[in-house]
Amino acid sequence: MNANPGEVTRVQELVYELKIDQVMTRDVISVTPDTTLGDLKELLRTKRISGVPVVQEGALVGMISIENVILALERGELAAPVGSRMTTDVVSVRAEDTVVSAVNLFARYGYGRFPVLDGKGALVGILTKGDIVRGMLKRMEVEWQAEELERYRASHIFEDIESDETGLILRYRVKRQDFIRAGEAASKIKRALERLGAHPRIIRRVAVASYEAETNLVIHSVGGEIIAEIHPDRIKLVAVDSGPGIADVQQALQAGYSTAPDWIRELGFGAGMGLSNIKACSDSMKLESELGVGTRLELTIKLQ
């Protein structure tokens, strides 16, 4: 899928959601102002980092980076104390701020790292661009796993629940002549099957059959219900209504036969194809009706 300009990506969302203290490095490697630049050079080399905060009696007093060390090397000043070369005009971030504020600071100052202070001004961490990338990837990984787990659970529901026969029953009430909502039950059944991991070809058959059964209730009945029973090996669809009933069931089953009035046909319904469509999509189908009592359509689609 192509990202739409103006559409906020998950990464952009995360930058606003994540707090700095969720991604920062907590074990801060620091030096004191009287550490020599030579000792600092060794520290940066062995820890494979490129800069550290300078702390005196627990308080942040400056930042010093590998660039200061390189300059000192050039000038033969490795014996000089960090305190004489550090940046004292320190830009820091606050632990409770969102990652986006730090992203803006990285862009503005071009620094490699920012010290992280808590509400009282104490140094609690250090933040690099790498920390942000790692933090976001980790969060996305966690979310992805949670999503996968949910999907797995939905598609294995029948294996997880033990009984002699497990079934999932979805019941939808359908109102007469509600053409606006016609198809909603079918689309909800379709979505449920997708979540359960059914094969697309099976989902299509169930969608067609349930849509036709639902529109039949909307067009012809005084109102009724669509009941989908999902079993591990089959789905049973039942459409029941409480009238008016079908005069001649055999005739109703003929393709092209329709009792729908003209105004309904103008909407594209009532082609007389509904029941034959349902039959074509089903492994078995039964239609029972009694005038003045109601109609019951039952069909089964095998899931294998």
Next chain:
Amino acid sequence: MITVREIVSALSLEVVAGGEHLDRTVTGGYASDLLSCVMARALPGNVWITLQAHMNVVAVAALLDLSCVIITEGVRPEAEVLAKADERSIAVLLTTETTYAIVCALAGLGITGQSEC
């Protein structure tokens, strides 16, 4: 394989819903104004050409996972229909041409009437 976007530009169609789903591949086409016929015959990814413009067009297109719907002869769906189409990720395209003219143009682009997904 041709995408919805390529059809939109080749046929100068007006995109009125589902504008962010134009990169779908079109697997073939089906033309009818009878919903049950569409239900029976249109395949996933197909373009559906019709004169109908009411809410159930969206329901049918979504249930069948069609790639887009072209509504012909200048018929304009109501705002609620377009909102529903956006919600269900269905691209709705309009034209003042007839269904027949659109089908001919689609055939010229190589879109056939019998296609497996």
